[in-house]
Each structure stands twice: as structure tokens, then as C-alpha cells.
Amino acid sequence: xxxxxxxxxxxxxxxxxxxxxxxxxxxxxxxxxxxxxxxxxxxxxxxxxxxxxxxxxxxxxxxxxxxxxxxxxxxxxxxxxxxxxxxxxxxxxxxxxxxxxxxxxxxxxxxxxxxxxxxxxxxxxxxxxxxxxxxxxxxxxxxxxxxxxxxxxxxxxxxxxxxxxxxxxxxxxxxxxxxxxxxxxxxxxxxxxxxxxxxxxxxxxxxxxxxxxxxxxxxxxxxxxxxxxxxxxxxxxxxxxxxxxxxxxxxxxxxxxxx
Amino acid sequence: xxxxxxxxxxxxxxxxxxxxxxxxxxxxxxxxxxxxxxxxxxxxxxxxxxxxxxxxxxxxxxxxxxxxxxxxxxxxxxxxxxxxxxxxxxxxxxxxxxxxxxxxxxxxxxxxxxxxxxxxxxxxxxxxxxxxxxxxxxxxxxxxxxxxxxxxxxxxxxxxxxxxxxxxxxxxxxxxxxxxxxxxxxxxxxxxxxxxxxxxxxxxxxxxxxxxxxxxxxxxxxxxxxxxxxxxxxxxxxxxxxxxxxxxxxx
Ligand SMILES: Nc1ncnc2c1ncn2[C@@H]1O[C@H](COP(=O)(O)OP(=O)(O)OP(=O)(O)O)[C@@H](O)[C@H]1O
Ligand SMILES: [Mg+2]
Numbered sequence: 001x002x003x004x005x006x007x008x009x010x011x012x013x014x015x016x017x018x019x020x021x022x023x024x025x026x027x028x029x030x031x032x033x034x035x036x037x038x039x040x041x042x043x044x045x046x047x048x049x050x051x052x053x054x055x056x057x058x059x060x061x062x063x064x065x066x067x068x069x070x071x072x073x074x075x076x077x078x079x080x081x082x083x084x085x086x087x088x089x090x091x092x093x094x095x096x097x098x099x100x101x102x103x104x105x106x107x108x109x110x111x112x113x114x115x116x117x118x119x120x121x122x123x124x125x126x127x128x129x130x131x132x133x134x135x136x137x138x139x140x141x142x143x144x145x146x147x148x149x150x151x152x153x154x155x156x157x158x159x160x161x162x163x164x165x166x167x168x169x170x171x172x173x174x175x176x177x178x179x180x181x182x183x184x185x186x187x188x189x190x191x192x193x194x195x196x197x198x199x200x201x202x203x204x205x206x207x208x209x210x211x212x213x214x215x216x217x218x219x220x221x222x223x224x225x226x227x228x229x230x231x232x233x234x235x236x237x238x239x240x241x242x243x244x245x246x247x248x249x250x251x252x253x254x255x256x257x258x259x
Numbered sequence: 260x261x262x263x264x265x266x267x268x269x270x271x272x273x274x275x276x277x278x279x280x281x282x283x284x285x286x287x288x289x290x291x292x293x294x295x296x297x298x299x300x301x302x303x304x305x306x307x308x309x310x311x312x313x314x315x316x317x318x319x320x321x322x323x324x325x326x327x328x329x330x331x332x333x334x335x336x337x338x339x340x341x342x343x344x345x346x347x348x349x350x351x352x353x354x355x356x357x358x359x360x361x362x363x364x365x366x367x368x369x370x371x372x373x374x375x376x377x378x379x380x381x382x383x384x385x386x387x388x389x390x391x392x393x394x395x396x397x398x399x400x401x402x403x404x405x406x407x408x409x410x411x412x413x414x415x416x417x418x419x420x421x422x423x424x425x426x427x428x429x430x431x432x433x434x435x436x437x438x439x440x441x442x443x444x445x446x447x448x449x450x451x452x453x454x455x456x457x458x459x460x461x462x463x464x465x466x467x468x469x470x471x472x473x474x475x476x477x478x479x480x481x482x483x484x485x486x487x488x489x490x491x492x493x494x495x496x497x498x499x500x501x502x503x504x505x506x507x508x509x510x
Pocket of ligand 2: 047
């Protein structure tokens, strides 16, 4: 394949929605072909960060560089996988995969569909697939475009535990084969540690932890190293959330309104 | 079993009419109605009247529906056009189009234009509203996805907006077909020199109740036919839609 990963560099990135500053002073470097996880509490701005990198939102400040080139808006080498699979219900599975290929490359679409294990479902309507299968179609649709940067916004959040594990393995394999750079937003610290080279925690609008994961692949979840790392990260995440939670409990509701 | 009651009613109707219990001027026997139908068909009048009514319906539907569809699409994709035109259209919608009949007769007389105009007007609103609404309610997430995958404005329209709006559009079409017949019946009955409504009014003058009853049944039949056509279109174009899927295919 011609597509190798892109080097992503984010400098001083900030995003404001109305008067709310969601992200501020985000600096992040992702090497070509690296797999980085972004974790953080709900509402901390993970999706916003991903949408900025995708070019779906305009930054309030700061810059995003792809291979050293300033990114402005949508980029054909960047593809996104959303939490909801966003298939076109009125197109058959193969046509969904081939979306944006311009009609000719149906053979390639069929090949990638086979890679995600859905070769024989090519002619079906999306409504006939299970949630996990739909997510695999969405993955095939992203990969068939040979992205150099794949952005994944909790793509497995709605799946059951077993399907999740299967999909994680599939994503890891396809990443190893294709060599794209990947940025994965997830709630699941285990998932982050299982898949990624680095785990970045976002707190108060910026990365507050950047933890390398130096475990050999494929990663064994039952290994003590794995468990220790997950534990360490979880503790770090929780320590960030404890302070506001505690004050929230001790201060009576009426008292909070007056302050 | 579902047919038991209608058949029984039909038999009862035939029997009361035949025995003279029900005056044929009030309601002729079913067999008499069928006989009248054959009579009309033999004289060649029937086909001519149906043809005239049918042409009016189709013409009005195409004109009114076509303009409504185009305007719905336009207001669905363009914010400027929406702010300019939508409120106006919604305001005109409040006028019942049948109330315009006297005015329309003043404008066009009782010729074809009057009927086509009324049908077009009646058909306009259901199609406009549903096309516009369908376009506006296409999942923005899917549109965003289309942009990420490099679809230009034309591809976005043909591959995402239009098919996404299609279920709503077809609901509008089905509704419009109902309005189409209703408008035509009223317009033809009030002022006409040909068509099914004229046939009925003419028969009334000669006390041919059987022809009048047959005309009513004819309208019902044509209405049913229009509805079946709309259903067929839904089956064909909305195969992908969970609500229109019949049975489970594949596995
Ligand atoms: N289009 C928008 N307009 C206004 N506010 C927005 C918009 N998008 C996001 N926000 C706000 O920005 C903040 C961060 O949102 P974001 O979706 O990035 O969170 P997240 O970290 O992805 O959360 P989750 O884990 O729940 O998905 C939230 O407070 C949200 O309300
Ligand atoms: Mg999110």
C-alpha cells in the first residue's frame, strides 16, 4: 500500500463555544504510524479535539500540522470513524464501503470488506446487519480510502464486550498492515492500553498526562504489567475527578447557588 | 372471514331493492348498478368520461406536485430561499383551496384550466411540506460523514439528501393523491361538461340513480388505484427502510 502514516503536530490549539472555553493550549505530537489514545472525563473535549483535527470544526486559536503542512479544514488523507456508524441506510453494504471512491474501485471495496469479514454481506441493506457488523462496514469504508490518519471517536462504545474485543483486534491488525497514524478517543482505559503506543489524558482543556505504553504486541490483558499500567492510569484519571466530586458532596446544594 | 359482513350487506341490499322495499330512486340494486355500468361502457361514454377525469388528475398532479417538489428541494438546501419563501407558502396554506372555486370559475370559466388549477393547488401543499421537511430532517451526522468522505455538493444531494428525504416525500405523494381525487370530485360536480362528475350530475337530472351510484363507486375505485400505486412506489424505493421492509430477506 502507498499510504503510510502522517505526522500530526498540534500547537497551542484552543476551541471556544460561545463563552465556554472547551480546549486551550493543547500541544500534542503524534509520530507517523503511531497509535495514540485520548482519554478523559465526559465533556472534557475529546470529541472536539478529534473534530478539530478532522477539520470539521475551526480552531479558535492554535494550529494543526499534517506532515508539517498547516491543515485548513477537511483533508482527503484524514478519515473519521464515529461512534454511531453513520451508514447510508439506502445504499447496500458494498456501496457504503465504496462511498467516495468514485464508483470504479468496487473491487478494492470488496477486498476491504473481506478484510473485515463481511465479504458475503456485500449486497445486503445496512438494516440487516448487527451493530458490530455495521461498525465493521464503517471501518471498511474508512480504510478503503487508504487514510494516512484515522480518527476514531469511541467507535466501539455501543458494542457488547465480546464484539468490542473482536473489533479491537481487527483494528490493531489493520493498523499494523496499513501503517496509518491513529488517534483513538475512548472511555475504556483497558482498550487504550491494549491498542495504543501512548495514552493521553485530557483535563481542564489540555493534555495533563502523556503515558507511553511499552508492552509488546499483541498485548496480553491478563499480564501483571498490563493490569498495573491500567491501574496506574485509572488512578491518575480518578485523582483528577475526586476534588470536584468531594466538594460537590460536602457543600449543600443551596449553599452552592449563593457562592 | 373479513369479507363475511360486506358480502352479507351486499346480499341484503340486493334483496331489499329487488323486493321493492327500497325504492330504486333512493338506492338501486347492486345488479342494476352493474348493468348501468355495462350500458355506459357499451355506448363508449364511460371510457371517455374516465379519460377526461384521469387526464385532469394527472395534469394537475404533475403541475402542482412538480412545482411543490422543486420548491421543497430548493428550500430544503438553501437557507436564503427558505427565509424568503417558506413563511409565504405556509401562510397561503391556510386558505382552503376548495374555497377558491367561485374565484377560479371567474378566472377560468368551467373549462379544463379551472380543474387542473384546483387539483394543482390542492396537491401542492402536501408535497411541498413533506419534501421540505424530509430534506431538513436528514441526519446532520450523515451529511457530515459525506463531507469527510469527499462528497461534493452534487453528490451530497443525490446520494444523501434526496434518498434520505424520500420516505417523507412519498408520504406527501400519498397524501396528495387523496387530495387530488377529492378536489377533482368537488370541482367536476360543481361545474363541468365532461368527466365522471359530469356523468353523475347529468344522470341526476334524468333520475338515473344507478349511474350516480356507479360514479361514486368509480371515484372510490380510482382513489384506491392511486393509493396502490403509491404503495408500490414505497415498496420499490424504500426497500432499505426498516419500516417498509416486508419479511426478512437474506441472513
Ligand atoms: N457544537 C457545540 N456547541 C456548543 N458547545 C459544544 C459543541 N460541541 C461541544 N460542545 C461542548 O464542548 C464540551 C466538550 O464536548 P465534547 O463533545 O468534545 O466532549 P467529550 O470529551 O467528547 O465528551 P464525551 O466523552 O461525553 O463524548 C462540552 O461541554 C460540550 O457541551
Ligand atoms: Mg465525545
